Amino acid sequence: MTTLQVSMPVRALVRKELREYRRHRMIMLTAVILPIAFLVLPIVNLVLFNAETSLGGVDLAVGQAMFCFFLTPVIIPATMAAFSVIGERDQGTLEPLLTLPLSDREFLAGKVFAIVAPAVLVSFGIYLVYTGIAFVGTEGEIRAATLDWTWPFGFFLLTPLLAGFSTLAGMAFSVRARDIRVAEHLSGLVLLPSMLPLMLVVTQAIPARPVTWLALAAALVLIDATLWRLALRAFDRERAISAS
Amino acid sequence: MNRAVPVIELHGVSRSYGTHLALQPLDLAIEPGEVFGLLGPNGSGKTTTLRVLATLIRPTAGAAVVHGHDVVTAATEVRRLIGVMPEKPSLYERLSIRDNLLFWADAHGVPEPGTAIAAALEFVGLGGRERERVGELSKGWRQRVALARAIVHRPPVLLLDEPSSGLDPSAAVAMEAMVLELTAGGTTVLMNTHRLAEAARLCHRVAILRQGQLVGLGTPGEIQSRLLGHRLGVRLGEPADAALRAAIEGAPGVTGIRWEGSGFRCQLEDAGRDTPQLVGRLVGAGARVLAVVPEGDLEAAYLELMGAPVARLDAAA
Structure with a gap:
């Protein structure tokens, strides 16, 4: 993607996608309700934490909260990515769209960026609200664990990569599948097991150290690059319009 | 051309x-x-x-x-x-007319998209309606928006x-x-x-x-002529008498003729060349010529090419 210039058609496509998402009820529900839920649950977790009754201790409690935040950039893009190509085809707009002066790479890049950018912003937003509440409303051991710098380090490092991962996995299926639900289910099958390493970190089975986050980030960069190539290879204009 | x-x-x-x-x-x-x-x-x-x-x-x-x-x-x-x-x-039905066209104008790098959109909408008769949502338009208006989108750049x-x-x-x-x-x-x-x-x-x-x-x-005319020959329908003020019939049937370029009431349909070798001569001969013979109409159209030629008999079309008409 380094050779990709953010050309006028790509910018136009991104703006169009964002306008359309804002008016798409299902996508808005996913992009609004899920983050709210993923913000409320950790806050409740914080407020109700009791060191004496908690089974896993403070680290597990904070880890569980963080899992919600790591899930956000994975869940939000899933529906949007599945919709991105099949949705265009189902509403009959894919054919004229493909007559715009966009190469395959530009077309997919525009679609990916329009999904990743809002997913990352929303994820960062709810995490900042969470840390703000933790900063103001908690104290002692739970406050220290919540505001431990290794969590935001890992979160801000991995969130764009996780959003890219989810988007590209959904896109790879969207360019080939003939039905939005099939694309959603297939990308879900890929996404959920791949959260296992993160699950091990947030449950403290693997320590949440900077080196851990860096290793996960490196793995995600490789996976994202592979998925980008797969999506690009899977995208076939004739095939994409043939089911319309 | x-x-x-x-x-x-x-x-x-x-x-x-x-x-x-x-x-x-x-x-x-x-x-x-x-x-x-x-x-x-x-x-x-x-x-x-x-x-x-x-x-x-x-x-x-x-x-x-x-x-x-x-x-x-x-x-x-x-x-x-x-x-x-x-x-x-x-079209993107959730978006407004303007947003649909703006996407196309931007994607093509139109320097002043607002002006281009206004001009395109004016051209298709949708001036001043750019804020309306496409999903609320009738089929005919959507077609116009689609044309505006196609020409906005x-x-x-x-x-x-x-x-x-x-x-x-x-x-x-x-x-x-x-x-x-x-x-x-x-x-x-x-x-x-x-x-x-x-x-x-x-x-x-x-x-x-x-x-x-x-x-x-x-050209549509060439295809018609090639397939249907050069046919002419002529309407006269009164039924032709035997002398007039003989004069017309023997006219140069007339290869077939069918008399129908106060008129006839004929086949010419070359309509462009033979029609004026035929009309001149009619007028010279004292006939009142009310109408001279070339026969056959692109539809008849098309059906001929598709294998449907043209005669049936004539009969139906």
């Missing part, structure tokens, strides 16, 4: 889907400012041809060129030069797939007028249509396809 460098060229373009040959090798050259019609039944290869030129599908063999750019090797360049209006309006080539499909007669006439106005400004138009009368009125030339094969090419 003066011969000029073709804007659209197809050199032996064919297209297969698996073992099915949807388009047999096709050669066409379409000149600047020309309205060219592709006619044929469903499955004849019209949409395949249009899709090849729109860079949506690749030809199996041959080459298609738009303004000197090959549709396969220079697809992005071709896309900059074309405006496409699919059979269905294919002022492409030199327009590809129209059934532009008046599903429109009521007055909306279809309005669409025809818009296409004619565009070509008057120098735009080259390639259109698919099932409406033969529309093609006869709009198109400088037409190609008739059947089962992926070109079976007719020329």
Whole structure:
């Protein structure tokens, strides 16, 4: 993607996608309700934490909260990515769209960026609200664990990569599948097991150290690059319009 | 029309889907400012041809060129030069008219998109309605928006797939007028249509396809003449007497005649050459000539090419 210039058609496509998402009820529900839920649950977790009754201790409690935040950039893009190509085809707009002066790479890049950018912003937003509440409303051991710098380090490092991962996995299926639900289910099958390493970190089975986050980030960069190539290879204009 | 460098060229373009040959090798050259019609039944290869030129599908063999750019090797360049209006309006129904057009204008790098959008909407009769949501428009208005979208970047080539499909007669006439106005400004138009009368009125030339094969090419008039001969219907003020009949039946160029009440239908060797002589002979013989009407139209010629007997059409009429 380094050779990709953010050309006028790509910018136009991104703006169009964002306008359309804002008016798409299902996508808005996913992009609004899920983050709210993923913000409320950790806050409740914080407020109700009791060191004496908690089974896993403070680290597990904070880890569980963080899992919600790591899930956000994975869940939000899933529906949007599945919709991105099949949705265009189902509403009959894919054919004229493909007559715009966009190469395959530009077309997919525009679609990916329009999904990743809002997913990352929303994820960062709810995490900042969470840390703000933790900063103001908690104290002692739970406050220290919540505001431990290794969590935001890992979160801000991995969130764009996780959003890219989810988007590209959904896109790879969207360019080939003939039905939005099939694309959603297939990308879900890929996404959920791949959260296992993160699950091990947030449950403290693997320590949440900077080196851990860096290793996960490196793995995600490789996976994202592979998925980008797969999506690009899977995208076939004739095939994409043939089911319309 | 003066011969000029073709804007659209197809050199032996064919297209297969698996073992099915949807388009047999096709050669066409379409000149600047020309309205060219592709006619044929469903499955004849019209949409395949249009899709090849729109860079949506690749030809199996041959080459298609738009303004000197090959549709396969220079697809992005071709896309900059074309405006496409699919059979269905294919608009973003959740977005406003303006947002639909703004996307297209921005994607084509139109320098002043607001002005271009206003001009395009004014052209299609939708001036001042840019804030309306596309999903709330009728089919006819959506077709207009689709045309506005196709021309918002002022492409030199327009590809129209059934532009008046599903429109009521007055909306279809309005669409025809818009296409004619565009070509008057120098735009080259390639259109698919099932409406033969529309093609006869709009198109400088037409190609008739059947089962992926070109079976007719020329101006609507040429195709009619070639297939139906030179037929003339003549209405007189009173029934012809024997002397008049004899004079007309022996007139030069008249190869067949059928008398019907106070008039006749005849077949001429060359309508352009023989009609004035025939009328002169009628007037010279003292007949009152009320009307002289060339017979047969593009529809009759089309049906002839499709294998339907023209006589049946005449009888039905």
